[in-house]
């Protein structure tokens with residue numbers, strides 16, 4: 001019986017046509033989404049292992065200025081389609097334009113942010129290209145034996161990790177959530193190559209029309225930006241008590257967030273939810289107040305460096321991932337901690353004595 | 354009006370536990386449920402039927418046990434339920450799954466008539482890929498609206514609807530021609546309790562069976578063998594160790610904690 005993973009000569013030849021790693025530079029109104037730079041940093045690392053180049057791809061009405069930023073984060077090439085029909089993101093024209101680019105230039109690996117836009121786009125592009133797509137990966141490595149991309153992702157709400165490969169089809173596509181990788185500018189950015197392409201997509205071919213856009217007052221808070229996150233759960237009891245969460249976060253130069261139950265109860269907007277159906281964070285410090293630590297919450301925060309948890313229940317699962325466990329009433333403890341910290345701020349020398 | 358809803362039966366992910374010794378999931382005793390997003394998809398379709406007349410059909414690809422999830426949809430008001438079940442589908446990834454469901458849906462259209470609105474959940478809670486819906490929509494080449502939060506002004510004469518979807522920055526409202534494909538958020542609607550007559554009707558409704566015998570399938574696109582992605586390995590995530598438990602009165606605890614936090618204090 002032939003091994004499933006063994007390639008025939010013909011298959012090898014077909015695969016050898018594909019080279020380089022691409023990153024989709026997602027933008028809204030000309031502003032790039034931070035995840036694009038996180039992915040470029042990762043792509044650079046993988047490309048150096050494979051000995052290939054990194055291509056950044058952007059589609060929009062006016063996106064030329066993103067080339068420089070892409071080069072700064074390690075791109076060698078910037079592929080660009082700039083046309084009026086791409087002013088706003090719409091699935092079908094973006095799908096067709098992007099699939100066209102992939103067919104023409106044949107990247108071996110294609111990384112896209114797992115944002116609402118990226119998830120909408122990647123599924124349609126992968127289907128159009130009839131290739132594999134691995135969603136929400138948290139780890140990307142090159143298999144030294146085959147050169148294949150090994151994509152690791154959580155499943156079953158984070159209870160299990162699976163490493164996925166796409167051995168016979170190209171490009172090997174995957175989406176990555178914002179905040180999973182860090183964006184690091186390269187030391188000596190190149191003046192890369194800019195490759196312009198055109199489509200013949202016209203507005204009257206696009207059946208979907210955007211009538212209204214509402215930017216929510218909360219906007220799109222990207223929790224991944226913050227080194228410090230103070231999060232509250234159902235245990236905070238009410239919305240007013242979140243003022244102490246906010247105050248503590250501000251004192252520590254961070255931001256505030258919540259569990260899904262806190263969101264459901266209206267204590268916290270959905271845009272600040274941490275976890276499986278919210279955002280993933282890798283902060284330096286994560287303080288969990290009145291959060292039980294359900295697996296769906298833990299997958300979103302358990303890779304933070306220091307985790308401090310405050311919970312009245314000694315057995316709360318959140319303690320199993322915590323660096324410091326505080327079995328106490330958060331409503332009593334947090335205000336005390338705040339005044340303690342304010343004092344520290346006023347007399348910083350006190351502690352060094 | 355004819356709405357077709359793609360539904361999936363999933364293990365209740367919140368009850369799945371891990372055996373850290375063997376690195377496997379403990380699935381015994383974990384109930385199989387209707388993927389939560391699909392309950393809202395069915396709810397929306399049934400609401401439209403109540404308003405405009407017509408019918409709601411549901412379909413799933415899965416093992417025979419998935420009939421349970423189909424029955425739940427019937428008792429939520431769906432009129433017809435199809436189970437697409439065949440050995441050739443075993444081990445399908447999302448590309449192969451969307452292919453199978455596309456062919457299954459084409460068969461349903463042949464039997465039940467043209468579809469105006471296709472619905473799927475935003476994502477399945479076991480795999481969490483959110484790819485199956487976009488995959489089917491692409492195969493039908495019809496407009497896709499993901500993260501649906503609101504559907505209004507559904508006009509079956511003009512064949513269009515207004516769909517509000519979630520975006521990275523807030524929301525956007527789209528005018529979409531029908532037929533269109535929607536993947537839905539839980540916030541789309543509130544689930545209602547089915548009236549007794551629906552439950553009685555549901556109990557009497559037979560589940561229709563589809564397989565490679567009555568659906569036109571290209572076997573070269575089905576199952577594990579023809580899935581581009583393969584699971585190389587599965588393992589349990591590294592478990593963090595429980596750290597130090599701080600002790601003392603609230604005052605002592607906050608003092609101890611504030612010392613840990615000094616390096617993080619915002620300087621201004």
Ligand SMILES: Cc1cc2nc3c(=O)[nH]c(=O)nc-3n(C[C@H](O)[C@H](O)[C@H](O)COP(=O)(O)OP(=O)(O)OC[C@H]3O[C@@H](n4cnc5c(N)ncnc54)[C@H](O)[C@@H]3O)c2cc1C
Nearest residue numbers: 233234235259260261275276277278290291292297312330
């Ligand atoms: C498909 C799916 C996806 C999900 N996605 C997410 C997600 O993205 N993010 C998420 O967070 N959850 C998610 N959940 C929900 C998750 O399973 C939990 O229900 C949720 O995380 C619980 O939130 P909580 O810890 O705030 O509330 P609870 O579990 O109710 O815990 C409250 C905790 O507060 C403690 N407490 C009470 N009073 C006090 C006090 N005064 N001081 C200190 N402690 C106190 C209690 O001991 C308890 O441990 C998901 C669930 C499903 C099924």
Ligand SMILES: Nc1ncnc2c1ncn2[C@@H]1O[C@H](COP(=O)(O)O)[C@@H](O)[C@H]1O
Nearest residue numbers: 359360414473474476477482483484485
């Ligand atoms: N086997 C299946 N049968 C029917 N519908 C499915 C199946 N798998 C996925 N879906 C639909 O596609 C959605 C997204 O699933 P997933 O891509 O697995 O996250 C689900 O919420 C369902 O509506």
